[in-house]
Amino acid sequence: MRATLRWAHSDLRTHRGEALFLVLATAGIVVSLLLATALFGYATNPWQRIFTQERGAHVWIHTAESAQARKLADLDGVQSVAGPYPAASTTLASRGTRASVELRATPERPTVGRPLLTAGHWLDPATPDGVVLESRLARALLAEPGDTLTLPGTARTVTVLGVADSAEPRYRPGEQPGLVWALPSALPHPTSQVIGLRLTDPDDTGYAVQRAVTVLGAGAIGEVSTWQQARAEAQGDNRLLGQVLGLFGVGALLAAGLAVHGAISTRIRGHLRDISVLKAIGFTPAQVVRVFLFQHIAYAVLGAVSAAALTQALGSRFPGRLGDAVGVWQGLPGHTVALFAIPVGAVLFIGATTGLAAWRAGRVPPVPVPRGPVAGGRGLGARFAAKGGSGTGFRALAPRPSAAEDHSARLSTPVPVSVPVPVPVPVRRTLGFRRTAPGDERGAGSVHGLQAPASAGPSSGRLSGLARRALALGMPPALVLGWHTTIVRRLRSLATVARLALPLLLIVVAMSAWTTIDRFHSRPEQIGLPAALTVHTDAGLSDRGTRAVLDRDPQVAAAYPGVEMAALVPGQTATIALRGLGTRHHPYPYALAEGRPARADDEAVAGQGLLELLDVHVGDWVRMTVGDQPQILHIVGRSIEPENAGRVISTSLDTLRDNDPHLAPTLYQLRLRPGADPQTVAEQLTTAGHGHLDVHAVTNPADGLSPLRSVVAGLIVVLALIGLVELLTAIGGTVREGERDLLALKAIGLSPRQITAITVTATGCTALAAVVAGTAVGTPLAHWLIDAQGRSSGIGAGIAQGPSPVLLVLFGAAAVLGAAGLAALPAARAARRRLADTLSAVT
DSSP states (O other): OHHHHHHHHHHHHHTHHHHHHHHHHHHHHHHHHHHHHHHHHHHHHHHHHHHHHTTOOSEEEEEETTSOGGGGGGSTTEEEEEEEEEEEEEEEEETTEEEEEEEEEOSSOOSSSOOEEEEEOOOOTTSTTEEEEEHHHHHHHTOOTTOEEEOTTSSOEEEEEEEEEOSSOOOBTTTBOEEEEEOGGGOSSOOEEEEEEEESOGGGHHHHHHHHHHHHOGGGEEEEEEHHHHHHHHHHHHHHHHHHHHHHHHHHHHHHHHHHHHHHHHHHHHTHHHHHHHHHTTOOHHHHHHHHHHHHHHHHHHHHHHHHHHHHHHGGGSSTHHHHHHHHHTTSTTHHHHHHHHHHHHHHHHHHHHHHHHHHHHTOOOOOOOOOOOTTOOSHHHHHHHTTBOSSSSBOSSOOOOHHHHHHHHHHSOOOTTSOOOOOHHHHHHHTOEEOOTTOOOOTTOBTTEEOOOSOOGGGTSOOHHHHHHHHTTOOHHHHHHHHHHHHSHHHHHHHHHHHHHHHHHHHHHHHHHHHHHHHHHOGGGGTOOOSEEEEEOTTSOHHHHHHHHHHOTTEEEEEEEEEEEEEOTTSSOEEEEEEEBOSSSBOOOOEEEEOOOOSTTEEEEOHHHHHHHTOOTTOEEEEEETTEEEEEEEEEEEOOOSGGGOEEEEOHHHHHHHOTTOOOOEEEEEEOTTOOHHHHHHHHHHHTTTSEEEEEOOOGGGGGHHHHHHHHHHHHHHHHHHHHHHHHHHHHHHHHHHHHHHHHHHTTOOHHHHHHHHHHHHHHHHHHHHHHHHHHHHHHHHHHHHHHHHHHTSOSOOOOOOOHHHHHHHHHHHHHHHHHHHHHHHHHHHTOOHHHHHHHHO
């Protein structure tokens, strides 16, 4: 055991930098996996906790005021109901901020869908104008218990009594109205009613909606929302962040495992003689395996424990959403198990890859005892000696002295250059020399019994035709030999390129994620957000008056009138958003990923989420129901739809007016002039509208992905550390193998600078091949992954944006030049070694 610890300690002192990089890389990998787990828990568990505690309804149905909604309580599969509650849509304002809300009247606190109070108290008959706000709506209005809110356009005010969490779809400006609970006396003129259904089997949600539509009639249904939609909306960007961290964490773990495997394999090749000596003095194969296995598992354990301790102690202090996610995750039941299982899994994976490489070290044979040839013998040793063998794997070109004589000669006098030198087989294969017969006369190109390569093919181990032509054209010999060194070791070079290309590939994917987020901010019109502001009007301002207000603002480049309504899909199992924006003469500029724009009557474009929901494709006709009116549209294109999970079908306002001539626009999408500030324009329009305009900035999906930038930057650092470990391993292996060629290279007249250039060129060629492979595979892989995420979220494929060619070229150049720079110092030191040290390395 003491000998094993001494070997490990000696190896650690020799490879301190590599050990440090392995520890840091392991720590980064485990941190990213733990953060991914925290984000997944943060995305799912808070909503699930609220839904469970409030006994949430699986289906919420908005119906006409005259509908017999109580009949739904008698449906099969309905366990209990919430409501029906009278409801009305209105607008609340506080501190200059306006929000569209749904005012819901309830005489007492519900038992199904029971809001969870986070501040204040529930409704009190002593305060008839009191209300309770949903928590996200309260944050948007900057409202707290005791604040007074106004209803624009009226003289009414309401008092905030409490703030509550709800599992229903939350407030989203311009998309989803906020939820406000009030007493029936605060809602004298309801316009609709709402009922919630809690089902016996949540998987029967679609069937329950279909039965409800059948009982009440399609004309009585206004909007349907399900628990799956609410959960998906609540998870939102947190789940995406978790997926990104998990993907890169697993990829980095694989890259780290391969890097460790390559490091041990290269170290074993460089220490074959030392390992053989260890086994010759009594080390068993198991002890040799344990030397490498325990050493690298110790590195992994140190990195994993450090990562777990860092995440546990400081994770909740991370800025932004990451800190919030870790804080919530630490309070979840499975937190302790995940905090233990993830580091253990990472250590076991690294240990498995280490064991495969260490097993090869255990198979290295002990040092053979040198024997002289037996006269007339026919054994293996005699035949090998008769062919010039030395018993060490080298074909000596002169009689090899015994071990004692060789040792004495090294201690007494340096070996003169004229002494016949045993040149290893790899040297001759690299340089292309061949052994001459004992009586042959040496030519000008021979070195101690080696004849310069003739014009033979590479199959015989000589310089290839391409290398010879390069030399004939005056290419520097160092560059040609460096390139040739990489080519002749095909399998080893391919393995090194593959291990180095994996972290480079993941870096390219990370860069693509970064540029895609930048595209959302810099060119929103390309990802379905041509408008910067959404304006909603009330009954106090006509279409002509609204247009006049909008046209007077010089910062407004274009205003597209439109309506948005809920429509029942075929089968009547869910509702989708049907939008009519723009006119035939002034069409709305949709961002299309497939097909063409809607130009003629009854033509429309649809989002990815709607196509998957209805199982239709571009070119199909779809039928939906708006109230009692059927609407049949021809889908001619697929648009990129960031809103409503892509469950949107859009046509022109004129097409919808063909079914309802009295249809008036209720919203306007505004495209601003370049350089205009959306917040400033919104304030100006709100003031000019005298309380009749509700102006909101269009929500950009990338706004919730801001933490992803820091995540991507951290992942690139971790992947760069892994790549650096693999690069140092490759450089060390190239330098150690170059020591065997050093004598022959000096003998043919190469200077130390040229010998250094050979190693630098070989390393640069390897790095260049890895960069080309990583970029060639990483760029399409990044597009596929990002588009796959777009499809799963409903936005649709076509949002991916890869790095610019200039950035990829700079990235590749930095990687290659960095690899060459790292190889220069150890290669220069090896090229200037003393002749006696070089002989000890090759004998």
